[in-house]
Amino acid sequence: MKNIDDLTIGEAKQLAAMFGSQKSSGGLKGMIGEKVIIRTYSAGVWFGTLTQKAGNEVIIKDARRMWRWCAKKSISLSAVALYGVQQEKSKIAPALPSVWLEAIEIIPCSADAIESIQGCPDVEAE
Template identity: 65%
Template sequence: MLGAKKTAAKSGLNGFAIGQEVIIRTYSAGVWFGRLKEKAGDEIILTEARRMWRWWAKESISLSGVALYGIKQEDSRIAGAVDSVWLQAIEIIPISGKAAESIRTAQEANQDE
C-alpha cells in the first residue's frame, strides 16, 4: 500500500500546473515563461517559451511579484518565443491574466538593446 501512495503522490506533483502558463527558474538556463507541457521530476517541457533575459517586476521585487503583477515591459528584455524547450526546473510559478499578458506581449529584445 505504501508503494501505491508514493506513486500517487509522484504523479500528483508531476501533474502540477500542466497546461498552464508558468514562469520557470532553471538550474543554469535562467528564467523562462511559457506553457508547461510535461513534467517528470525536475525535468520539464515548456512550449511557446520565451527566455526572460532581464526582467523587472511591475510591482514587488521577485518572480513571485512578476507572477502576481507582471513585468515592466520597458525595463525588461524578453527573447522571442521558441516552439518548445527542455529545461531543468528549480521553481515553477503559475501565472495568468494581465501578468502573463505582460510577458506574452513584450517586444522581442534585440542584441543591440
C-alpha cells in the same frame, strides 16, 4: 473485504473514476497546460506553457527566455508571476516552439502576468 478480482464492472468504473479525479485535480500534474515561469539552475528564467514534467525536468512550449525582468510591483520573480513585468525595463527573447529545462522553481502566472509577458516586445541585440 472484497477481492479485487470479484469487482463488478460498475465497481471498477467507480474505483477508476475516484483515482482518476484525484490524479488530475492537483499537484504538479495539475499545472500541465498552464502558463508558468520556470527558474533553472543554469539556463536562466523562462516563460511558457508547461506541457510535460518528470522529476525536475520540464518541457514548455511557446518558450520565451526572460533575459532581464523587472516586476510591475515589488521585486521578486513571484511578483512577476502575479503582476507582470515593466516592459520598458525587461528583455524577453522571441518564443521558441518548445524547450526542455531542468526546473528548480515552477510558478503559475496570473492573467495580468500572462498578458504583460506575452505583450513584451522581442528583445533586439545591442
